[in-house]
Amino acid sequence: MPPRAVRTGAFTVEAGAGHGGPWPSLGCVSGESKRDQPDQRDYPDHWEADVVLTDGGTAHLRPIRPEDADLLRSFYARLSAETIYYRFFSPRPHLSDREIAHFTTVDHDRRVGLIATIGGDMVAVVRYDRLTDRPETAEVAFLVEDAHQGRGLGAVLLEHIAAAARERGLRRFVASVLPDNRRMTRVFREAGYRAEQRFEDGVIELVLDLEPTETSVEVTSAREHRAEARSIQRLMTPRSVAVVGASRAEHSVGQTVLRNLLGGDFTGPVYPVHPTAKAVAGVRAYESVLDIPDDIDLAVVAVRANAVHEVVEQCASKGVHGLVVVSSGFGEAGPEGRARQEELVRLARAWGMRVVGPNCLGIANTDQDIRLNATLAPTLPGRGPVGFFSQSGALGTAILQRTAERGIGLSTFVSAGNRADVSGNDLMQYWEEDPATKAVLLYLESLGNPRKFARLARRLSRRKPIVAVKSGRSTQGVPLGHAARALSLPDHAVSALFAQAGVIRVEDLSELFDVAQLLAYQPLPAGDRIAIIDNSDSLGLLAQDAAVAHGLRVRPPVDLGPLADADAYEAALATALRDENVDAVVALFTPPTIGGYDVRVPEKILRLAAGSSKPIVATYLGHKGMPADLRITAPDGSAAAGSVPSYPAPEDAVRALAYVIRYAQWRQRPPGRVPDQVTPEDRRRARALVGGWLSGLPVDAAPVAASRAQAAELLACYGIAVADADPSPDPSAEALLGGEGLRGPEPDRDGPGVPVRIVTSEDPSFGAVVSFGLADETAALLDDRAYRLAPLTDAEAAEMVRAIRTAPLLLGHRGAEPVAVSAVEDLLQRVARLGDDLPEVARLELNPVVADASGVSVRGVRLRLQRPMGPRPELGPRRLG
Numbered sequence: 001m002p003p004r005a006v007r008t009g010a011f012t013v014e015a016g017a018g019h020g021g022p023w024p025s026l027g028c029v030s031g032e033s034k035r036d037q038p039d040q041r042d043y044p045d046h047w048e049a050d051v052v053l054t055d056g057g058t059a060h061l062r063p064i065r066p067e068d069a070d071l072l073r074s075f076y077a078r079l080s081a082e083t084i085y086y087r088f089f090s091p092r093p094h095l096s097d098r099e100i101a102h103f104t105t106v107d108h109d110r111r112v113g114l115i116a117t118i119g120g121d122m123v124a125v126v127r128y129d130r131l132t133d134r135p136e137t138a139e140v141a142f143l144v145e146d147a148h149q150g151r152g153l154g155a156v157l158l159e160h161i162a163a164a165a166r167e168r169g170l171r172r173f174v175a176s177v178l179p180d181n182r183r184m185t186r187v188f189r190e191a192g193y194r195a196e197q198r199f200e201d202g203v204i205e206l207v208l209d210l211e212p213t214e215t216s217v218e219v220t221s222a223r224e225h226r227a228e229a230r231s232i233q234r235l236m237t238p239r240s241v242a243v244v245g246a247s248r249a250e251h252s253v254g255q256t257v258l259r260n261l262l263g264g265d266f267t268g269p270v271y272p273v274h275p276t277a278k279a280v281a282g283v284r285a286y287e288s289v290l291d292i293p294d295d296i297d298l299a300v301v302a303v304r305a306n307a308v309h310e311v312v313e314q315c316a317s318k319g320v321h322g323l324v325v326v327s328s329g330f331g332e333a334g335p336e337g338r339a340r341q342e343e344l345v346r347l348a349r350a351w352g353m354r355v356v357g358p359n360c361l362g363i364a365n366t367d368q369d370i371r372l373n374a375t376l377a378p379t380l381p382g383r384g385p386v387g388f389f390s391q392s393g394a395l396g397t398a399i400l401q402r403t404a405e406r407g408i409g410l411s412t413f414v415s416a417g418n419r420a421d422v423s424g425n426d427l428m429q430y431w432e433e434d435p436a437t438k439a440v441l442l443y444l445e446s447l448g449n450p451r452k453f454a455r456l457a458r459r460l461s462r463r464k465p466i467v468a469v470k471s472g473r474s475t476q477g478v479p480l481g482h483a484a485r486a487l488s489l490p491d492h493a494v495s496a497l498f499a500q501a502g503v504i505r506v507e508d509l510s511e512l513f514d515v516a517q518l519l520a521y522q523p524l525p526a527g528d529r530i531a532i533i534d535n536s537d538s539l540g541l542l543a544q545d546a547a548v549a550h551g552l553r554v555r556p557p558v559d560l561g562p563l564a565d566a567d568a569y570e571a572a573l574a575t576a577l578r579d580e581n582v583d584a585v586v587a588l589f590t591p592p593t594i595g596g597y598d599v600r601v602p603e604k605i606l607r608l609a610a611g612s613s614k615p616i617v618a619t620y621l622g623h624k625g626m627p628a629d630l631r632i633t634a635p636d637g638s639a640a641a642g643s644v645p646s647y648p649a650p651e652d653a654v655r656a657l658a659y660v661i662r663y664a665q666w667r668q669r670p671p672g673r674v675p676d677q678v679t680p681e682d683r684r685r686a687r688a689l690v691g692g693w694l695s696g697l698p699v700d701a702a703p704v705a706a707s708r709a710q711a712a713e714l715l716a717c718y719g720i721a722v723a724d725a726d727p728s729p730d731p732s733a734e735a736l737l738g739g740e741g742l743r744g745p746e747p748d749r750d751g752p753g754v755p756v757r758i759v760t761s762e763d764p765s766f767g768a769v770v771s772f773g774l775a776d777e778t779a780a781l782l783d784d785r786a787y788r789l790a791p792l793t794d795a796e797a798a799e800m801v802r803a804i805r806t807a808p809l810l811l812g813h814r815g816a817e818p819v820a821v822s823a824v825e826d827l828l829q830r831v832a833r834l835g836d837d838l839p840e841v842a843r844l845e846l847n848p849v850v851a852d853a854s855g856v857s858v859r860g861v862r863l864r865l866q867r868p869m870g871p872r873p874e875l876g877p878r879r880l881g
Contacts, residue, residue: 192216264373305329360417361396384409407626461502672793760835
């Protein structure tokens with residue numbers, strides 16, 4: 001008899017005998033004895049996750065629990081008659097208590113169930129049941145409430161149940177599907193895993209290989225991107241705004257936000273919320289959000305911290321999409337405030353809302369169809385191509401003021417404050433798709449998910465430049481109240497990882513604006529060849545010295561003399577722009593010490609810049625920003641493309657140009673590829689080895705040392721041979737042997753070859769980080785190390801070898817024979833792949849590795865292993881945070 005079909009609306013799932021469908025067969029429930037029940041495991045709380053759905057709302061995912069009986073009963077009661085009919089082939093309005101108990105009692109191993117909740121209600125469930133005759137295979141099925149179908153719950157549940165299954169040693173899912181159940185089939189096929197199907201007895205059986213593929217990773221990333229971009233779009237484009245805590249007191253936070261919304265001419269209705277006032281700022285007020293007669297998209301919350309919880313509940317009941325919490329008194333106020341902040345985010349996400357803040361300046365959108373100024377800043381810069389994310393609420397007003405003073409226009413602005421929920425990662429997802437944003441500026445005080453930041457930035461930087469200031473260089477600490485951990489890497493390593501992702505990291509806010517005004521209005525340079533035109537030889541020499549210091553190729557400045565007029569500038573600029581050996585021009589103009597100057601000079605510069613594919617930067621009369629004389633004015637009065645940025649000193653202009661040139665060169669390089677050096681079988685063998693060695697180790701145990709034989713056996717899985725080591729399996733090495741005597745024979749320092757050191761270590765923030773340098777005391781003393789995130793592309797491995805200051809010793813310094821650099825690069829990539837595959841590798845150090853003209857020889861190895869709590873967040877299924 002074929003399995004019974006259950007239509008969930010979004011798709012149909014199959015309920016077969018024993019293991020099929022979202023529920024086991026009813027016969028199993030009544031006939032299962034207590035001794036047949038699997039042993040209970042500890043509740044896997046790391047499987048819990050907040051996720052963004054396709055419409056931008058949020059849901060909470062977690063393992064099912066016995067106490068979810070009432071939730072399941074209510075969930076089932078809300079299913080449509082059609083869904084119930086297709087599940088049971090007859091009306092069945094209720095599940096029995098025995099059935100409810102069975103469905104909610106799992107062991108998180110052989111039987112696993114995950115549910116999605118919104119506002120405390122169960123809205124979807126996925127479960128798998130391991131097959132007794134095929135222990136590496138489980139049957140999987142979903143059930144989604146009718147009202148929440150089409151929101152992507154099925155896809156995200158599949159991602160999370162697949163990750164849980166892999167963690168429990170499963171290798172494949174199976175599902176039985178009726179031929180007309182095309183939507184169910186599509187859910188599995190579109191996940192990107194390797195899938196097979198066969199047709200038998202009127203039923204399609206799908207077999208899904210759970211090994212992640214390049215396609216499955218891309219599918220997950222694309223879904224995450226669309227959902228998170230949509231969630232921010234809902235925040236930035238509200239049709240209506242409520243200001244909760246809109247005080248009548250002058251200069252209060254609530255009144256300031258309200259007046260700024262009204263003064264900015266927001267295109268939708270604004271609703272003040274005040275417990276007693278009839279009107280605030282001349283606008284009718286309401287006692288609570290629930291009393292507002294119309295729908296509310298965005299709520300700006302400006303009440304006392306201890307009252308925010310109640311406001312969030314009201315907003316949830318009202319169906320508000322997003323919250324901007326400008327109130328203080330949260331994480332920055334100590335442990336009690338931290339708990340209050342965590343509860344704010346938990347409650348908001350549980351009800352499908354995103355949160356900006358708390359303790360933030362607010363958000364703004366300069367689009368003329370929206371004109372949103374939901375900030376504490378009275379005025380905003382004009383419309384422009386720059387998106388700005390600032391973690392600092394305190395600096396926010398100053399940042400907006402300086403942006404306006406420079407004449408830089410913004411598309412959107414977000415001040416995240418404590419960054420409890422919405423982060424720079426979310427904004428990068430949004431700006432990647434926003435046609436109004438051409439460049440992204442980030443002021444970062446912490447990184448909530450650095451590995452995700454690197455992935456998103458690498459993708460976004462290929463299309464739009466990112467300029468970042470990361471404070472805390474000296475401490476790598478996190479400001480009080482931020483929902484993030486401190487970074488453990490040295491600051492120069494963080495800079496290297498930013499550069500790997502194409503991010504232009506600058507020193508301070510002044511440099512941030514210097515680079516932004518160039519990127520926003522001038523084209524990217526094709527190379528690093530600079531022409532300098534000036535009317536003062538002193539300025540020209542300063543610019544030339546700065547260009548040389550930044551590694552740019554520069555010809556002697558063209559000095560037009562102090563009496564140069566507009567025609568002379570026009571001719572010199574035109575010549576430089578036509579020159580095929582010039583990629584960018586620095587135009588310097590200062591008034592002569594005696595007499596006036598030709599006021600037509602900026603007009604000539606501007607005319608030539610407007611039609612040029614090469615960037616022009618200027619030092620014009622000491623102006624800073626986008627001076628009116630050098631500005632092409634858009635219809636709304638803001639600067640437009642082709643406007644020429646000016647800097648008060650030649651060094652500032654050249655420095656900004658150097659930053660942009662390095663970014664342009666990064667963007668011109670092919671992204672490269674991560675080679676397939678290791679077979680799936682070898683990778684599975686490596687995972688089995690470390691899993692066996694760590695099987696008896698508690699999750700929270702400190703990293704432990706492996707033996708040289710174990711390290712050699714693991715390295716052999718990745719095609720890395722250790723000198724004088726037997727990589728064959730050691731039958732006695734079922735557990736870690738321990739010990740630190742893992743070095744092999746030391747190289748002859750006077751012999752041929754150059755000793756180098758390669759390390760991969762599991763950073764709690766970035767994941768697997770690879771470092772490379774020479775294996776000597778001088779390199780260690782100077783910390784002459786190159787750092788990159790794993791895995792490494794061909795191009796990144798090549799860059800890494802050449803990034804250290806002592807690289808000439810590998811490349812044939814002073815006539816010495818070069819080492820086999822390609823072999824070093826290959827080894828780097830293999831080590832990086834190992835670290836990326838195995839978060840259990842706390843640290844792997846190959847030291848020394850002797851590189852010579854014939855190849856590389858790994859002489860010493862140290863390996864420390866740990867038992868991680870689940871997969872890395874970046875490598876697991878998508879989740880917020």
